[in-house]
Amino acid sequence: VGLVDRNRRLNADEIRQGKTILGSTPLQINFELIGYCNIVPPCLYCSGKNHGYNYAPLDAAYLDGYSDFIRNAEHLNEDSFGEPLMHKKLTALARTATSRGQRFSFVSNGLLLSGTRAQELAECGERLGFHVSLNAATPEMYYKLHGQPFDKVLGNVERYIALYQEINGGLSPDLVLTFIVMRVNRHEIFPFLELAQRLRVRPLLAQLHDRPSIPLGKFGYDFVYENEMLSPAEYFEVGEHVRAFARERGMENVVIQWDPEYDSAVLSFHRDQDRAVEDAGARATGAKRPAAWNYSPQPRAAAPAGGPS
Numbered sequence: 669v670g671l672v673d674r675n676r677r678l679n680a681d682e683i684r685q686g687k688t689i690l691g692s693t694p695l696q697i698n699f700e701l702i703g704y705c706n707i708v709p710p711c712l713y714c715s716g717k718n719h720g721y722n723y724a725p726l727d728a729a730y731l732d733g734y735s736d737f738i739r740n741a742e743h744l745n746e747d748s749f750g751e752p753l754m755h756k757k758l759t760a761l762a763r764t765a766t767s768r769g770q771r772f773s774f775v776s777n778g779l780l781l782s783g784t785r786a787q788e789l790a791e792c793g794e795r796l797g798f799h800v801s802l803n804a805a806t807p808e809m810y811y812k813l814h815g816q817p818f819d820k821v822l823g824n825v826e827r828y829i830a831l832y833q834e835i836n837g838g839l840s841p842d843l844v845l846t847f848i849v850m851r852v853n854r855h856e857i858f859p860f861l862e863l864a865q866r867l868r869v870r871p872l873l874a875q876l877h878d879r880p881s882i883p884l885g886k887f888g889y890d891f892v893y894e895n896e897m898l899s900p901a902e903y904f905e906v907g908e909h910v911r912a913f914a915r916e917r918g919m920e921n922v923v924i925q926w927d928p929e930y931d932s933a934v935l936s937f938h939r940d941q942d943r944a945v946e947d948a949g950a951r952a953t954g955a956k957r958p959a960a961w962n963y964s965p966q967p968r969a970a971a972p973a974g975g976p977s
């Protein structure tokens with residue numbers, strides 16, 4: 669039994685026994701490699717960057733000090749408030765983790781997803797997952813928000829999918845396209861979902877954080893943060909329309925981040941449980957998924973007062 673499996677089992681036993689001091693180490697470790705970003709001036713909605721929040725790249729050797737924890741974790745998540753593909757060691761870390769049987773993930777703007785980087789990431793196979801932030805379905809909207817060419821990011825994503833399939837026996841990558849729903853782009857949600865369906869990747873709709881900032885750049889659109897935020901009732905209404913659209917199109921993979929039914933922590937927990945069972949070969953013997961002891965299904969939120977009828 670490998671380090672990851674041993675740690676996962678120990679952790680499950682300790683949680684079941686209600687232990688408060690654990691011998692197991694965290695199953696997931698989040699770390700940030702870089703605070704710099706290749707989009708300058710920043711995306712209009714990026715609160716941190718528009719407030720001037722930048723930090724230098726981390727020397728990857730720093731992580732060696734935590735190697736006991738890192739080797740035991742089943743999931744390493746790179747969580748930069750910058751662009752992780754700018755970090756020289758990102759692909760090497762992804763390769764080391766996935767070749768050890770660990771899951772590795774990150775979030776990217778996708779503009780650097782090409783060449784050697786794309787090749788090295790595709791070679792990591794099914795244990796690598798990442799999100800690409802799109803927020804648009806047309807070049808006009810993408811430029812308005814990011815000041816960058818849509819064709820570049822879309823071309824990178826399309827080529828990456830083709831490359832991944834070529835290297836991984838026709839399988840699709842674990843790739844999520846994200847879309848922050850704002851007033852300016854909400855009319856592109858359905859075309860965005862169609863794009864994700866065409867590319868056979870998972871679409872994720874997210875809320876604009878309640879952290880207003882004033883954009884440093886201007887790409888032909890007067891972005892006033894506070895005006896771009898939808899009310900809870902509007903997000904609820906968007907969610908209902910998206911659910912109906914997804915049903916009609918037979919899309920079962922749409923994630924609406926503000927919907928309690930799609931709570932990412934719960935979903936991730938279930939996926940990890942599934943993986944644990946699979947890894948142990950328990951499916952072959954008909955074993956059931958282990959009980960999710962910290963999960964109770966939440967009823968769907970009722971329509972907020974004043975919301976769509």
Ligand SMILES: C[S@@+](CC[C@H](N)C(=O)[O-])C[C@H]1O[C@@H](n2cnc3c(N)ncnc32)[C@H](O)[C@@H]1O
Pocket residue numbers: 705713714715716748749750751752775776777778800801846848874875876877879
């Ligand atoms: C800070 S970015 C870092 C990764 C990468 N540079 C990118 O943009 O994908 C991480 C995620 O935060 C999202 N994000 C940035 N500003 C946001 C805001 N004001 N509200 C909601 N999400 C935001 C981005 O769209 C992205 O999906």
Ligand code: SF4
Pocket residue numbers: 705706707709710711714717749750751777
């Ligand atoms: S690409 Fe990401 S980190 Fe860079 S400005 Fe846009 S949201 Fe912020």
